[in-house]
Amino acid sequence: MTDTLDLIVIGAGMAGINAAKKCSKAGWSVAIVDELPYGGTCALRGCDPKKMLRAGAEAVEAARRLEGKGVTGETRIDWPALMKHKESFTDPVPESRESGLKEAGVRTLHGRARFTAEDRIEIEGHGEIAFRHALIAAGAKPRPLHFPGAETLIDSTDFLNLAELPRRIVFVGGGYISFEFAHIAARAGAQVTILDRGARQLKMFDPDLVDMLLERSRAAGIEIVAEAVPESVEDADGTHHVIYRTAGESHAIEANLVVHGAGRVPAIDHLDLAAAKIEIENGGVKVTPWLQSPSNPRVFAAGDAAASPGKPLTPVAVFEGKIAASNMLNDKRTEPDYSGVPSVVFTIPELARVGLLEEEARERADVEVSFTDTSGWFSQKRLGESHAGAKIITAKDGQILGAHMFGPDYAELINVFSLAIKLKLTAAQVKAMPAAYPTRASDIGSMF
Structure with a gap:
């Protein structure tokens, strides 16, 4: 050429x-x-292959939540078949x-x-x-990791191509990748541990809703260890020995697989x-x-x-x-508009946000914050879900500054608030939307 x-x-x-x-x-x-x-x-x-695998985990979780509520029989994931899907x-x-x-x-x-x-x-x-x-x-x-044995960790690409799912899995890092894959693996029958060196997980999301997610994750069988600094990963007889430090003391955990989830x-x-x-x-x-x-x-x-x-x-x-x-x-100098871009952690259920966090909004102006525990609402009741919540942040003039949600299908609902923020709509304007009933969108008017 x-x-x-x-x-x-x-x-x-x-x-x-x-x-x-x-x-x-x-x-x-x-x-x-x-x-x-x-x-x-x-x-x-x-994104896409992850949600393909998540479909299997969602189906298993849905059946378990409705056990004794009209659904019976064992539902399990056939990992190789799910991978073919x-x-x-x-x-x-x-x-x-x-x-x-x-x-x-x-x-x-x-x-x-x-x-x-x-x-x-x-x-x-x-x-x-x-x-x-x-x-x-x-x-x-x-992201490169710097501790002995780091080269034995697999990354997210490798996880999405696993021919078989190991019985015991440790995820290093407390971000999107670790939580999303942990929720899939746990529903597929694996024993899962997340080691996060930080005191707070998923820092880009609302801390009140992250706490809900942590409770729900533990209820699903996922162990989460905060302020856990990896020191080494040692192999012995086909088993990984993960050595990590918390509160000045070293601990060890055995795993068949260790996954890099510490950022990119x-x-x-x-x-x-x-x-x-x-x-x-x-x-x-x-x-x-x-x-x-x-x-x-x-x-x-x-x-x-x-x-x-x-x-x-x-x-x-x-x-x-x-x-x-x-x-x-x-030959222009057009700048991108980053307002109204939603972000979702596709755990089960999912954690979503768009706009400002509460602490960010309070630093800028006087705001009104509506935090609602929606776990007892009809939308969750019909699915047997135990944890859900929403936090909506508005300015004094009613303009929506941020929306944060944790619950089933809230990844779809967050898009309504994405549009509201992009178009600078007020809470009153969003509440005036006539939504089909009963749908997720019909819950919006009661969230703030």
Whole structure:
């Protein structure tokens, strides 16, 4: 490839694919490269396959909750069959994504990429390519862990491809990955422990509702150890001995599998960014508010690879990719709007939030906070669910500033509040919505 491309995109996930298609549609010569199968983390190694496995856990949990309430008989997870169900979605994704890109006129490349100059990139198996613009959308990878035996841990990708589920599992870290996978594994019959070095788990979520989740997790058989610092993982006769320290004392726990759930960082180490004068900030590609590298204006970044204000979430990657593409095409400085982006921990039941936390809101202005324990409501009663709650935060003028929920199907309900925050609706306007009854949405008016 000797001609200069208008755009080279690094990373075939949601940010990269959306940007590549948009620029190609506008008439640019575009190529996209990834060393992994096309589709990105969400479709292949994260959100989607996780929820495919969660479907089995949900079914088992639903049957258990209604035991003695009209449902009888043992329900269990056939892990290999559940994994095949997951693969029925993930297996076709790479070919489908690549075909869609080709149909859009994008050249698809495979291999590891690295910058060799401010306007050049070398791709394994394809040589050096010159470009007018580049978009770094390389996603994220597990955070490096530094203790003896850390290399024996599997990551989230490996967990989502387990042929069999081990009997005893330890998750290192107290974030999304650990809690979501722990809830799946526990319903599948595994003995599960979460070791978190922090005093508070899931720090980005409302602490009152996190406490509810911790109670519900323990009720599901999940052991959670806070302020547990991993010291080492030792292998003996096929068993992992996990040594950790709490309150100055060392403890040990045995496991058949230890899973890395201690966070992720931008996957940009291999790109040789210094060769292209691209700066790094907070571990990601340093960008202006409009997603452009200040040190190399040819280059933009989006999604998990960018050190932008956006959270590492799929919808953020999608709109950052599109905005970066628009700014490149039109030489604009449009900034992404991060308001109203919801976030969910897909435990059983799920924990959801959108907007400000209570402590954040109180720092900015006088607010009204409505916290409601909804565990006794009809919506939970009919499912046999024991834990649920909602916290809605509004300004004095009634504008909704934040919504936080823990309960069955609240991942869907949070989208109503996402729209409310995006459109700056007031509590009165949201309450005026006539919802079908009895549905989750019909509960909204009683939450604040």
